[in-house]
Amino acid sequence: MARKGVKEKGQRSLSITAYAVTVFFTLAALIPVLWMISSSLKTDKDIDAYPPKWLPSIPQSVRVTIDYTGQEPQDNVYYEKDAMRATWYPWMKNLRENIGEVEITGIRGGTMIYRAITSSSSFHVGQPMVVPSAMFNDTLMNLKLPIIKEQKLSKFKWYGDNGKAAGDTAGIADSALAAKFGEFYGSTAFVKGKVTSIVEKSAWSRLFDSYLSLNKLAKDAAGPMGFFQYFLNSSIVTLSCVFMQMVLGGLAGYTLSHLIRSKRWQFFWIMFFLATIMIPDISLLLPLYLLMKDLHLVNSLLAMILPHSAWGIIIFLFKGFFDQISKELLQAARVDGASEIRTFTQIVIPLSIPIFASVAVLTFIPVWNEFVWPLVVNNLPKYWTFTVALNDLQNQSNVQQNMIMASSFVSMTPLLIIFLFSQKYIEKGVSFSGVKG
Amino acid sequence: MGDPDPIAGVEIISIRKLNIRWMPVLFLFPSVLCYVLFKYYPLLNMIYVSFFRYSIVNPPGVFVGFSNYTEFLSSATFWQAVSNTFVFFALYLGLTFWIPIVQALLLSDIRRANAFFRFMYQLPTIVPAVAGILVWKWMYNPDFGLLNYWLHFVGLGPYLWLNDLNMTKLAIVLPAVFAGNGISLLLYYSAIKSVPTEILEAAKVDGAGPWRRIWTMLLPNIRFIIVIQFVAFMSGVLLAYDNIYVMTQGGPAGSTTVVSMLVVNTAFQQSRFGISGAMSMFMFIIIALLTVLQNKISAEKD
Numbered sequence: 001m002a003r004k005g006v007k008e009k010g011q012r013s014l015s016i017t018a019y020a021v022t023v024f025f026t027l028a029a030l031i032p033v034l035w036m037i038s039s040s041l042k043t044d045k046d047i048d049a050y051p052p053k054w055l056p057s058i059p060q061s062v063r064v065t066i067d068y069t070g071q072e073p074q075d076n077v078y079y080e081k082d083a084m085r086a087t088w089y090p091w092m093k094n095l096r097e098n099i100g101e102v103e104i105t106g107i108r109g110g111t112m113i114y115r116a117i118t119s120s121s122s123f124h125v126g127q128p129m130v131v132p133s134a135m136f137n138d139t140l141m142n143l144k145l146p147i148i149k150e151q152k153l154s155k156f157k158w159y160g161d162n163g164k165a166a167g168d169t170a171g172i173a174d175s176a177l178a179a180k181f182g183e184f185y186g187s188t189a190f191v192k193g194k195v196t197s198i199v200e201k202s203a204w205s206r207l208f209d210s211y212l213s214l215n216k217l218a219k220d221a222a223g224p225m226g227f228f229q230y231f232l233n234s235s236i237v238t239l240s241c242v243f244m245q246m247v248l249g250g251l252a253g254y255t256l257s258h259l260i261r262s263k264r265w266q267f268f269w270i271m272f273f274l275a276t277i278m279i280p281d282i283s284l285l286l287p288l289y290l291l292m293k294d295l296h297l298v299n300s301l302l303a304m305i306l307p308h309s310a311w312g313i314i315i316f317l318f319k320g321f322f323d324q325i326s327k328e329l330l331q332a333a334r335v336d337g338a339s340e341i342r343t344f345t346q347i348v349i350p351l352s353i354p355i356f357a358s359v360a361v362l363t364f365i366p367v368w369n370e371f372v373w374p375l376v377v378n379n380l381p382k383y384w385t386f387t388v389a390l391n392d393l394q395n396q397s398n399v400q401q402n403m404i405m406a407s408s409f410v411s412m413t414p415l416l417i418i419f420l421f422s423q424k425y426i427e428k429g430v431s432f433s434g435v436k437g
Numbered sequence: 438m439g440d441p442d443p444i445a446g447v448e449i450i451s452i453r454k455l456n457i458r459w460m461p462v463l464f465l466f467p468s469v470l471c472y473v474l475f476k477y478y479p480l481l482n483m484i485y486v487s488f489f490r491y492s493i494v495n496p497p498g499v500f501v502g503f504s505n506y507t508e509f510l511s512s513a514t515f516w517q518a519v520s521n522t523f524v525f526f527a528l529y530l531g532l533t534f535w536i537p538i539v540q541a542l543l544l545s546d547i548r549r550a551n552a553f554f555r556f557m558y559q560l561p562t563i564v565p566a567v568a569g570i571l572v573w574k575w576m577y578n579p580d581f582g583l584l585n586y587w588l589h590f591v592g593l594g595p596y597l598w599l600n601d602l603n604m605t606k607l608a609i610v611l612p613a614v615f616a617g618n619g620i621s622l623l624l625y626y627s628a629i630k631s632v633p634t635e636i637l638e639a640a641k642v643d644g645a646g647p648w649r650r651i652w653t654m655l656l657p658n659i660r661f662i663i664v665i666q667f668v669a670f671m672s673g674v675l676l677a678y679d680n681i682y683v684m685t686q687g688g689p690a691g692s693t694t695v696v697s698m699l700v701v702n703t704a705f706q707q708s709r710f711g712i713s714g715a716m717s718m719f720m721f722i723i724i725a726l727l728t729v730l731q732n733k734i735s736a737e738k739d
């Protein structure tokens with residue numbers, strides 16, 4: 001770079017091409033990820049918008065006030081059913097709208113007697129059970145109210161006679177959603193009270209409802225932990241594998257590198273470990289499944305962890321690194337009376353932090369992303385890892401693309417965080433493994 | 438004893454404490470056990486299973502000799518899968534294999550924000566394959582997808598990406614074109630960076646322009662890695678499974694069913710374990726040959 005400043009012929013065109021190509025591929029890598037994030041924040045109206053929209057619009061909260069003044073007083077179940085009819089029926093009629101939540105306020109003689117709030121995540125999870133079709137009748141809610149209560153889909157707060165004074169009613173607002181709801185209440189007789197006002201307000205917090213829907217959906221399949229169960233499974237499997245690789249691979253690599261004197265034995269054991277990289281995972285899928293069946297480990301986390309204890313390339317990476325540690329240093333420690341374990345833990349490990357970090361990262365990424373083995377070895381959702389649960393989502397009928405994208409985004413966040421902090425270890429690891437790739 | 442030979446000294450200690458002899462055994466044993474249990478035993482079991490009409494209820498079932506092999510080798514589904522695999526191979530080769538090479542060569546010319554671009558190139562690597570494919574599947578959506586919308590501006594489409602028999606294979610390869618291959622890129626890039634600057638300077642003095650230097654200096658220097666990566670690429674294509682399964686499950690009409698998918702389906706959907714074992718054996722032989730080839734080439738370089 002001695003002649004800096006003097007532009008060579010051709011340098012300019014090369015630079016322009018280089019930046020153009022690099023920026024193009026950078027964008028190509030970024031667009032799917034941005035589209036994933038944008039889609040995950042969309043409501044059902046936006047997700048099916050054509051032309052596609054990049055910026056999700058803000059979900060709307062529909063606030064309905066129902067006045068029961070002048071009617072016979074009833075028990076709270078009567079009012080709850082009324083509120084649920086006022087929520088679920090018109091929402092089902094307007095399924096593909098930009099609704100973030102519906103809030104029903106019941107008033108009687110100027111005081112508030114109840115308030116019912118339903119978020120869009122609850123609506124989407126409950127819709128196939130509560131309002132499977134747009135055919136409603138008065139008695140339907142008698143059957144559905146227990147479901148709503150059991151699954152905690154709508155929040156219903158009963159004030160009775162102790163409610164605070166209701167504010168002035170605003171009437172039916174001049175907006176599309178309010179008009180649609182107003183039209184439903186006006187043309188049907190499901191709601192017993194008198195609808196006095198419908199207002200539409202922005203509900204920013206409902207942008208993330210696709211994520212909440214995922215969690216509520218997963219509770220049916222995976223148990224009370226919901227979506228976190230998959231997250232926990234993936235984390236346990238991945239971290240156990242990382243730990244196992246470091247302990248087993250580290251010990252074996254050190255032994256091959258420094259403890260076996262005989263050249264012939266050393267060669268034998270290196271071949272013993274390294275030869276296994278010839279065996280493709282897909283070939284071992286069936287025999288490993290049969291093995292796990294014999295060990296009674298089908299449908300367990302252990303079945304996903306154990307096979308990862310044998311990666312030929314890991315031992316090879318460790319051995320390559322340990323070979324660079326000088327024999328004299330280790331001899332000195334031994335002469336000083338340190339045991340082999342002490343030598344390993346107090347001298348070798350502190351010198352080898354980079355290789356341990358590289359192995360950790362190079363194990364974490366593929367194990368977290370692993371798909372086919374967890375898919376075949378587990379058929380109970382309780383033991384699914386993230387990738388299997390994610391694939392299952394696309395086969396469920398009431399799951400929209402916004403939920404699938406939300407789930408995809410959640411699945412990549414741990415990797416993104418790890419990657420941000422460990423890029424240099426990945427680059428090192430790749431250069432350690434060199435061309436063996 | 439005054440000035441002991443270090444090696445002899447250690448021998449004396451090792452004989453006295455007797456710990457050098459069993460330490461290697463202790464350190465190596467867990468790994469050896471795992472490798473036997475999760476690699477060698479399953480491998481032998483796979484070969485064993487492939488000779489039986491395997492019954493999972495009453496293993497191993499009826500011994501049938503080589504008939505599992507002849508059965509799959511004479512089935513039309515298998516040859517359909519082989520031909521699909523070859524089409525995928527051609528598509529991946531033509532559309533994706535050379536991309537990291539070009540990216541690395543051009544990246545080596547970039548000084549500003551080099552680390553940032555390296556980071557961005559690896560971003561697709563960390564998106565789980567399943568998640569990445571689901572995003573693309575959503576972009577392929579014929580009604581609301583991003584791709585058909587963009588293509589209509591240039592007068593193309595709309596395409597039924599995943600339902601059109603002529604498009605599905607391309608639809609599976611396309612994400613890899615744009616995602617590139619971060620690991621290959623790093624390998625190429627570090628090889629390019631290890632080309633001594635003196636050689637490049639000398640070429641410069643001799644009047645070779647920057648484009649010519651890429652062609653005559655840098656490319657020949659990474660030729661070896663390209664060959665190695667090519668062998669790895671062949672096994673990669675042969676073993677591709679996740680992306681195809683998530684995208685199309687092998688459909689429509691078996692047009693994206695590849696050999697690796699057949700291995701899994703035969704065992705876990707049709708429960709024909711013997712045939713699946715025989716096909717696993719077939720995959721093993723091909724991959725083993727490719728790996729040996731790869732190692733032979735690496736060894737030649739050293």
